[in-house]
Structures are given as structure tokens and as C-alpha cells.
Amino acid sequence: MDVTVRRFVAWDVADGKRVEAAPCNAILVHYVVTGTVTLVGTGEPPRNCAAGTMILTPPGLEISLLRATGDARVASALVFARLSGSFGLLDHATVLFIEDVSDAPMIQLAWETMVREAGKMPQALGTVALVSTLMKACILTVLCRFFQRPGSTPRIISALADPRLASAVASILQEPGAPHTVDRLAECAGLSRSTFARQFSQILGSAPMEFVAMTRLHYAAKMLRSSRMPIKTIAASSGFSSRSHFSRTFRQEYGSDPRAYRQQTGESAPADFSSEMPGPGPDARIQVDPVCVL
The missing domain is CATH 1.10.10.60 (Homeodomain-like)
Structure with missing residues (x-):
């Protein structure tokens, strides 16, 4: 599986404000760093996601995130994940992949490292490769847990x-x-x-x-x-x-x-990493990529 992170941001989910992740042609990955957020997905009831929760949004699906409790902070990434170089890992998926990985210290460490590396300016040589490798491990962890459930095999x-x-x-x-x-x-x-x-x-x-x-x-x-x-x-x-x-x-x-x-x-363009994202207004749709808003 080839994984490439094209956009990485860490942002605060402000009180009374809503962030929407619109459908796009890549996987949107979210990790709740602190606090609790409320996830609203198409066709799914609202769900609270506490710190340590990872959310994989397959291409074509739309979600919204709202602050539920505490100082909610989320790290998000726009990810291309391919099998055999052509077939998208979750292209046929029609559900969100939501897993509590707070019991996996290595995953927490991976996200802390990604946030730290993405926040370095100027970016160090190898940052994109490092972040993409760590993201691959995080995605595989979520999928392995999800697939262990009866009837969940894609x-x-x-x-x-x-x-x-x-x-x-x-x-x-x-x-x-x-x-x-x-x-x-x-x-x-x-x-x-x-x-x-x-x-x-x-x-x-x-x-x-x-x-x-x-x-x-x-x-x-x-x-x-x-x-x-x-x-x-x-x-x-x-x-x-x-x-x-x-x-x-x-x-x-x-x-x-x-x-x-x-x-x-174009993946040949430099990846766009930022440690901070400007605070959105109510019901904001934040631009994170030319073909996708977060």
C-alpha cells in the first residue's frame, strides 16, 4: 500500500463553530488530540469522539465536526492511499471508519510526531516521507481493528x-x-x-x-x-x-x-503542511486543497 500525505493541519474546534469536510477524491483522516468533538456524518447519527479517536473518511463522504466538551483540538490530513498503484484503498467504502486508539501509545506518539514535524518551518528534509510513513501505520491500525468485527470485511x-x-x-x-x-x-x-x-x-x-x-x-x-x-x-x-x-x-x-x-x-507539488489553521467562522468550510475543503 502506498500512502502519501498531501495536506496536514492541526486546529482548534472553537465553541459554537462548525467545520465541514466536503467530499473529495482522497481520504480525510482526523485524530482528536484533546477534548471531545461531535461527529455528524451523512446518514449517521451524531457521535461524540473523545481524545484518542481516529476517523477515516473515504472519498465521496461528507462529515462535520463540532466542539462537544473541553478544549477540543484535532489533527487532520488529506491522504492518498493506493493498492497496486492504481486502486484506491477505500474507494468502494461507504461507511466511516471510527476507532478509539487511545489504548495504543505508539499511535499517539505517531500523531504527536506528525504534528511536530509538520509544524517545522522550514520543513526538514524527509518530512513528507516521515509523515506519510507514520500515517500509513495509523491507517493500518484503524483498518485492522475495524476488520476484526464480524461482517466488516470490505x-x-x-x-x-x-x-x-x-x-x-x-x-x-x-x-x-x-x-x-x-x-x-x-x-x-x-x-x-x-x-x-x-x-x-x-x-x-x-x-x-x-x-x-x-x-x-x-x-x-x-x-x-x-x-x-x-x-x-x-x-x-x-x-x-x-x-x-x-x-x-x-x-x-x-x-x-x-x-x-x-x-x-498534482502530487509532484510540495505537500502543504501547517501546524496551525486560522479559526473558522460559523459553519466554515476551510480550504485545505484545490480539490477539497475541510
């Missing part, structure tokens, strides 16, 4: 647990731009076409070629963020027949064309 992991489907999924993730077809994937899995398509859809929640298309888009998005490769070349390497088809499909999924997306989210 679809992608369920698919990888089946060796037949795993071979097909791995083939897609490793080579998104390959000329995949249902017949070839079924052959890779050692199943008949109909059985493969049925089992794939049941476990992953999408048809095989829908999964291929989504994986190609994720791969293309990563290439746009992390390289200066021409867009036409990215389209071809991602398995799209033409740049126009790629641009149209990309815009439908990400809300902007590939060129604008690259300008907004």
Missing part, C-alpha cells in the same frame, strides 16, 4: 480472499490498461463466463468491466497527479481508445477534465 478484501477471483482482480490492478474482457478474466479465474460474472458482481458489487473501467480511471488519475506524462499517453496506457473518450469518461467521474485535474491535484 468487498475488495473479500474478493482477494477467494483465490480464483483474486487472480482476476490482481490482473486488473497490475495492468489496468491491458485489453481485459470478461472471457479473459473468467479464464484467468478458472471459471465459466457466467459463473465468474455472477460471483464477481456478488462480491465486488459491480460487473467485471465496470470494475475494469473504474480501475483504469484511478490509474489515470494517479498518473496525472504523479507524472508529467502527456495526457494522450496516459489515456492510451490506461486502456482508453482515444483521448476524447478518456476525457469524457474522466470528467463524468471526477467532475473536471484531465488537464484541470492535474493542475489541481
Whole structure:
């Protein structure tokens, strides 16, 4: 799993003020440093989160944080987490991952280190790599605890647990731009076409070629963020027949064309770390990234 932290802030949740984290194409990670905050998520009842609580917000979900008690302080990060370089770790997740990790001193130490390192000005050499490595350990801790609960295993992991489907999924993730077809994937899995398509859809929640298309888009998005490769070349390497088809499909999924997306989210730009965030007004939506507000 590759983890890159693109934005890191530590901020105070002021009394009577509300901070909203709008949907974006990355994972938003929050850690309650002190006090208690009230979390309000789409489709979920309000929930108090005390110091030592971590919150992973998958891409596309929206939450709000309000001060509940004490001097509430939260550290937040905008994180890209990828499997096999193209598939987003929580892209198919539809729930928030909320875990009390106050009993894990190493996690507390990791967050203290991230806050301290992100607050150094100028930033020391290796700060981004250090913060990203520590963030990876924190995310894995939350996911391991969450997955230990009965019935909580996400679809992608369920698919990888089946060796037949795993071979097909791995083939897609490793080579998104390959000329995949249902017949070839079924052959890779050692199943008949109909059985493969049925089992794939049941476990992953999408048809095989829908999964291929989504994986190609994720791969293309990563290439746009992390390289200066021409867009036409990215389209071809991602398995799209033409740049126009790629641009149209990309815009439908990400809300902007590939060129604008690259300008907004390029991972090659320096990560934006800040130890402090200006106090927001009531119902503030704080800008933390060109494609995401916190």
C-alpha cells in the first residue's frame, strides 16, 4: 500500500463553530488530540469522539465536526492511499471508519510526531516521507481493528480472499490498461463466463468491466497527479481508445477534465503542511486543497 500525505493541519474546534469536510477524491483522516468533538456524518447519527479517536473518511463522504466538551483540538490530513498503484484503498467504502486508539501509545506518539514535524518551518528534509510513513501505520491500525468485527470485511478484501477471483482482480490492478474482457478474466479465474460474472458482481458489487473501467480511471488519475506524462499517453496506457473518450469518461467521474485535474491535484507539488489553521467562522468550510475543503 502506498500512502502519501498531501495536506496536514492541526486546529482548534472553537465553541459554537462548525467545520465541514466536503467530499473529495482522497481520504480525510482526523485524530482528536484533546477534548471531545461531535461527529455528524451523512446518514449517521451524531457521535461524540473523545481524545484518542481516529476517523477515516473515504472519498465521496461528507462529515462535520463540532466542539462537544473541553478544549477540543484535532489533527487532520488529506491522504492518498493506493493498492497496486492504481486502486484506491477505500474507494468502494461507504461507511466511516471510527476507532478509539487511545489504548495504543505508539499511535499517539505517531500523531504527536506528525504534528511536530509538520509544524517545522522550514520543513526538514524527509518530512513528507516521515509523515506519510507514520500515517500509513495509523491507517493500518484503524483498518485492522475495524476488520476484526464480524461482517466488516470490505468487498475488495473479500474478493482477494477467494483465490480464483483474486487472480482476476490482481490482473486488473497490475495492468489496468491491458485489453481485459470478461472471457479473459473468467479464464484467468478458472471459471465459466457466467459463473465468474455472477460471483464477481456478488462480491465486488459491480460487473467485471465496470470494475475494469473504474480501475483504469484511478490509474489515470494517479498518473496525472504523479507524472508529467502527456495526457494522450496516459489515456492510451490506461486502456482508453482515444483521448476524447478518456476525457469524457474522466470528467463524468471526477467532475473536471484531465488537464484541470492535474493542475489541481498534482502530487509532484510540495505537500502543504501547517501546524496551525486560522479559526473558522460559523459553519466554515476551510480550504485545505484545490480539490477539497475541510
